Amino acid sequence: TARDLGAFPKPKRILLLVNPNGGVGKAKRISDSVVKPMLQHSGLTVNEQYTEYGRHAVDIAAKVDLDEVDSLVVVSGDGVLHEVVNGLLSRPDWDRARKTSIGIVPAGSGNAIAASLGIVSQLVATLTVVRGETSKLDIFSLSQLNRPRIYSMLSFSWGMMADADIESDNYRWLGPLRFDVAGFIRMIRLRRYPGKVYVLPPKHQQSHSTAKHQLTPPQSPSHKREPESRFQHLLDSNIKEPPKPWSVIPNMPFYSMLLLLNCPNVGETIFFTNTIRFNDGIMRLWYSAETRFWKILMPFIFDQQNGKMVERDLMKDLECGGILIVPGVEGEPDDPSTHKVTEPDWVTSPAAKAQNIYQKPGLFDVDGELMPTARTLIEVHPSLMNILVP
Ligand code: ADP
Ligand code: MG
Incomplete structure (x- = not known):
């Protein structure tokens, strides 16, 4: 200084x-x-x-x-x-x-x-x-084919919570209560979101990018157009299964919610967990295929503030260094050029609609803002930015 x-x-x-x-x-x-x-x-x-x-x-x-x-x-x-x-x-x-x-x-x-x-x-x-006073802040990058990269400092979500977040824009006049109202509506009219999610173990990400950052003398990155991404090639929809050490989240034909967090709070009033560090270079992923109304409702009623949200068995908890999300149905992958994602019969049939099983692959929500639903690669960039802290 x-x-x-x-x-x-x-x-x-x-x-x-x-x-x-x-x-x-x-x-x-x-x-x-x-x-x-x-x-x-x-x-x-x-x-x-x-x-x-x-x-x-x-x-x-x-x-x-x-x-x-x-x-x-x-x-x-x-x-x-x-x-x-x-x-x-x-x-x-x-x-x-x-x-x-x-x-x-x-x-x-x-x-x-x-x-x-x-x-x-x-x-x-x-x-x-x-x-x-500042602290280092991890940043997530979200890449889609033929679109500019998006960066996130807070969260990415897909499923019930994303829908509630984005749809609550209609109730902006309610203030923060808008999330509770929209969330409750989404819970009683629960949808299912078909797709596949692949994860990269955190060590792999770290051993390569953080370690390299620290060990090799800093090179002038001025020639680089944007922060380094190591897995852009996975955006090619011809790649059906990303190679090891990536792995698919098993037994997940659909999700009810998926949430990636860099901070302990999802909203002002939802304190998710205190196991998150915003500069550890690790992504925290939660996902669930739960569709029983009361099972989903309970943690939102009892655990909004106590940091025990993830201790109920509603969501699976995972640490990772990268995520690849392929919305839609296997064998009929999404077409990123048109945004179209194929929907299976069981989702579009009148019976499915009557039961409120979801009709579309759902919204993607990054830091509370809408982004296109398509094959998406998310990587973590450890300590990329500086944020003012109390
Ligand atoms: P909130 O927490 O109330 O949603 P945000 O900081 O998230 O507040 O801002 C909400 C949105 O308002 C952002 O998407 C931003 O682009 C938009 N915005 C900012 N300035 C204006 C403006 N003058 N008119 C309309 N929208 C705006
Ligand atoms: Mg907002």
Whole structure:
């Protein structure tokens, strides 16, 4: 740091990204009444910018002059922070941009990252920015054929929870309660999601990429267009079974939910488990084929806050270094160029529909935002970014 070199520190320059629509529209008020004045009184240099349209924060982070900004701080929910991560990592100079610290002042309806970090209020969040302490953050990359890569700092989900998350957008006015309402509706109208999921053991991922990172002298990655991916070739749908050490999750013709987490909290109010570290280079995967209503409902009623969500036998718990998801039915793989995924008869038949067995392969949800349903490779990039922590 500047101080280590004997230089006099300059005030940190903060770019505040405020989503005027975040949460129930309270982000602007929070910024004006708490965040901006406190940061200014603390001697920081503050610039504020409102996001003017969906995904505006991607454009801002992709273009911001990194010589002029020390931290990008979001006043909204997980969605806008997700956009900042994606904007920074999409840049040609991503390897520099990734080191710019990011921060969150919880003012959206989905504030899982803030809750995970122990940022319990806007005040704590603002003090966190003043303090300037950061922690390394693992990032997941999500690759699909012929589409730009997506990056995630929080979660990927498919199945009941993804549907509830995305469909709850209609009840935005409810605030955080929107997830409970949509979740309950999805539980009583439960769907099944056909597909296959392959996993890579965590050691394999680590021995190759983390170790290499630490042992070999750092090479200038400026020529690399994006963070390294080792398994892009698996996106070729001609590959029926990825070779060892990948393995298929057995006995899974369909799922009711699948969740990949980088943080202990899924939402502000759902504390999943305390067994997660956000910079250990490991992905935590949970999945279930449970369809009995009461079996699914119980943990959501009794274990939302106690960190024991995964101790009930609702979901299988797995650590991994990579995941390949092939939605749809075996033998009739999805066609990523058209998004089409073939649906089996038992899913589309009138009888199946009457029983509310799902009709489509379901939505893919990354950090609370919708992404296309298609063959998807997810890899972990250990400690890729820096996030402000209390
Ligand atoms: P919440 O937690 O309330 O969902 P988010 O931070 O996740 O808050 O933001 C929700 C969405 O709002 C994001 O997808 C973002 O792209 C979008 N957004 C940001 N600014 C605007 C705007 N000015 N108008 C409409 N949508 C916006
Ligand atoms: Mg959101």
